[in-house]
Amino acid sequence: MSIFTQRTTEAAEPLTTATGVPSHVDRSVHGRRGRAGRAGGRRIGSHVFLVILAIYFVVPIWWLVVAATKDTAGLFSSPAFWFSGDFSLFSNIAELFTHQGGIYWRWLGNSFVYAFAGGIGATVLAILAGYGFAKYDFRGRGAVFTVVLGSVMVPLTALVIPTFMLLSQYGIINTPWAVILPSLLSPFGVYLMRVYTQDAVPDEMLEAARIDGAGELRTFFQVALPLLRPAIVTVLLLSVVGTWNNFFLPLAVLTDPQLLPVTVGLNRWTALSNAGAGGEQVWNLITTGAFISVLPLILSFLFLQRYWQGGLSVGSIK
Amino acid sequence: MTTQTSVAAPAVPRRRAPGAGGSTLLRRRQRWGWLFVSPFLAVFALLLVFPLAYAFGMSLFTSTLATGTEFTGVGNYVKAFTDPLFLEGMLRVLAFALVMIPAQLIVAIAAALVLDTLATKLSKLSRLLIFAPYAIPGVIGALMWSFLYSPRFGPGGTLFNLVGLPTPDFLAPGTIFGSLVNIVTWQWAGYYMVVIYAALRAIDPSIYEAARIDGANGWQTALRIKVPMIGSSMVMIVMFALIGTLQFFTEPVVLRNVAQGAIDAAYTPNMYAYSLAFSYSQFNYASAIAFSLGALVFAGSFVFLFLTRKQSGLK
Numbered sequence: 366m367s368i369f370t371q372r373t374t375e376a377a378e379p380l381t382t383a384t385g386v387p388s389h390v391d392r393s394v395h396g397r398r399g400r401a402g403r404a405g406g407r408r409i410g411s412h413v414f415l416v417i418l419a420i421y422f423v424v425p426i427w428w429l430v431v432a433a434t435k436d437t438a439g440l441f442s443s444p445a446f447w448f449s450g451d452f453s454l455f456s457n458i459a460e461l462f463t464h465q466g467g468i469y470w471r472w473l474g475n476s477f478v479y480a481f482a483g484g485i486g487a488t489v490l491a492i493l494a495g496y497g498f499a500k501y502d503f504r505g506r507g508a509v510f511t512v513v514l515g516s517v518m519v520p521l522t523a524l525v526i527p528t529f530m531l532l533s534q535y536g537i538i539n540t541p542w543a544v545i546l547p548s549l550l551s552p553f554g555v556y557l558m559r560v561y562t563q564d565a566v567p568d569e570m571l572e573a574a575r576i577d578g579a580g581e582l583r584t585f586f587q588v589a590l591p592l593l594r595p596a597i598v599t600v601l602l603l604s605v606v607g608t609w610n611n612f613f614l615p616l617a618v619l620t621d622p623q624l625l626p627v628t629v630g631l632n633r634w635t636a637l638s639n640a641g642a643g644g645e646q647v648w649n650l651i652t653t654g655a656f657i658s659v660l661p662l663i664l665s666f667l668f669l670q671r672y673w674q675g676g677l678s679v680g681s682i683k
Numbered sequence: 684m685t686t687q688t689s690v691a692a693p694a695v696p697r698r699r700a701p702g703a704g705g706s707t708l709l710r711r712r713q714r715w716g717w718l719f720v721s722p723f724l725a726v727f728a729l730l731l732v733f734p735l736a737y738a739f740g741m742s743l744f745t746s747t748l749a750t751g752t753e754f755t756g757v758g759n760y761v762k763a764f765t766d767p768l769f770l771e772g773m774l775r776v777l778a779f780a781l782v783m784i785p786a787q788l789i790v791a792i793a794a795a796l797v798l799d800t801l802a803t804k805l806s807k808l809s810r811l812l813i814f815a816p817y818a819i820p821g822v823i824g825a826l827m828w829s830f831l832y833s834p835r836f837g838p839g840g841t842l843f844n845l846v847g848l849p850t851p852d853f854l855a856p857g858t859i860f861g862s863l864v865n866i867v868t869w870q871w872a873g874y875y876m877v878v879i880y881a882a883l884r885a886i887d888p889s890i891y892e893a894a895r896i897d898g899a900n901g902w903q904t905a906l907r908i909k910v911p912m913i914g915s916s917m918v919m920i921v922m923f924a925l926i927g928t929l930q931f932f933t934e935p936v937v938l939r940n941v942a943q944g945a946i947d948a949a950y951t952p953n954m955y956a957y958s959l960a961f962s963y964s965q966f967n968y969a970s971a972i973a974f975s976l977g978a979l980v981f982a983g984s985f986v987f988l989f990l991t992r993k994q995s996g997l998k
């Protein structure tokens with residue numbers, strides 16, 4: 366069978382609790398209590414190390430916050446890590462609405478549409494397939510799953526040029542579909558959902574529902590789906606972030622400036638600004654635009670902490 | 684529910700005996716299994732298998748203005764594996780893998796091990812801050828660093844002049860490698876830290892008790908017990924980092940805006956394929972390059988998984 370689903374003996378035990386809920390969900394509760402007592406919170410060396418690391422990781426973000434408040438002159442003349450005299454954030458935002466007809470907001474909207482259409486689609490496909498692979502012992506399951514799993518190792522960017530050529534054959538290049546359709550493909554999502562479903566959905570519960578006369582679909586929607594919520598949020602988060610961050614694919618398949626996502630759009634402004642022509646230098650718009658574009662993801666990670674802190678590791682614990 | 688009692692389905696080899704249900708039920712179940720996986724498999728076939736097959740087909744032809752399109756068999760592959768631009772790019776991403784992956788792993792493991800021993804507000808905040816760059820798209824992260832590296836905007840000059848050193852050029856041919864390693868480490872180490880941290884938390888704490896009774900100190904517990912026990916997480920991380928690094932594209936493309944002299948259009952194999960396809964319209968040869976890269980990455984990850992099967996527990 367597959368190479369991934371085999372478990373090591375030492376990993377098998379802490380993975381599943383008596384309730385069948387994967388252990389990282391409730392272990393985080395027990396673990397916190399146990400460790401808090403042990404640590405005591407007075408380890409100065411460890412804290413200094415962490416603070417230094419945190420500074421390294423956060424300084425560029427701080428720079429972005431500061432830079433978003435400067436006009437182009439301020440970007441050149443004032444210290445990089447502190448505010449310049451005048452606060453230009455709002456005038457920069459206003460300029461984003463007028464520069465090239467407010468195309469920046471169009472880009473941001475495109476990013477949202479692509480990320481959610483691709484991410485939700487990929488998640489739905491992964492939930493269905495993960496459940497099918499985990500709970501139905503159909504003929505050919507092992508072979509098919511091994512192929513799907515093997516495809517995790519196919520680099521997605523190696524698919525960009527083939528996909529471009531194929532989509533242009535069918536005339537859907539330079540349309541939103543050219544970005545959304547390839548984003549639906551998430552073999553890793555399927556793998557995560559399968560692994561999670563195996564642990565979180567006990568066979569006995571499914572059998573009980575069937576004996577009570579529930580059909581397969583109803584069993585899936587009413588019994589299995591609610592148990593899968595943490596994994597669903599994780600897969601959704603990963604696939605939305607993946608599509609939101611994508612650069613190579615939209616760069617290759619979109620040429621119409623109106624269709625670009627914000628990543629490709631801002632890169633285009635940077636290339637133009639660097640190329641030099643005075644009127645095209647929009648450094649203040651690039652920094653403010655970048656700042657606004659990272660806010661949605663940073664905020665959602667902040668609010669969804671509960672999910673990703675346990676969830677991002679679902680697949681890798683095994 | 685219709686039940687046909689007399690049909691004897693062929694015995695399907697099963698790993699788990701079903702709790703209840705006869706052979707008909709079993710066949711119905713089989714059909715439902717296929718129904719659940721088929722939407723994904725359709726996408727898989729249309730957007731992975733088909734494009735790959737199509738690209739492979741394209742790579743076997745060559746089109747020139749003089750002769751039109753003709754079948755050249757493995758000609759494009761012979762050309763690719765003797766093409767210095769492709770080979771240099773391949774070596775370069777391998778060098779990146781050798782430097783970048785250990786750099787990210789060391790930062791991630793160190794941070795996760797320290798976090799695992801602490802439960803303070805400050806440690807929780809640090810965890811969040813170290814993870815934060817993951818929430819920033821690669822393009823935006825690279826754009827931010829290209830500002831910071833820039834001699835015009837960046838703080839490099841001020842910082843180094845403070846301690847009496849000349850302003851370094853982060854975007855010169857000699858330094859661009861390190862500058863790129865820094866960007867990627869900044870972007871990904873926090874994510875790997877979260878994964879390793881979660882794996883550490885899944886270890887049964889009673890093992891640490893046992894180690895303590897046996898006289899192990901903090902360092903010994905960390906290096907001899909914790910690190911070996913998260914072997915499978917590390918294998919997964921290295922595999923994904925390897926796949927990601929070999930297809931290096933976004934960061935060098937963005938930095939090329941400000942460092943044309945240090946990063947050429949064929950800096951990585953993916954950039955080479957991109958420029959062949961979109962700047963020179965050599966789609967056949969670009970397909971061969973993309974396909975070769977894909978095959979090498981696939982083979983490399985496979986060999987890596989095989990070599991680490993003991994650590995990961997994968998068989």
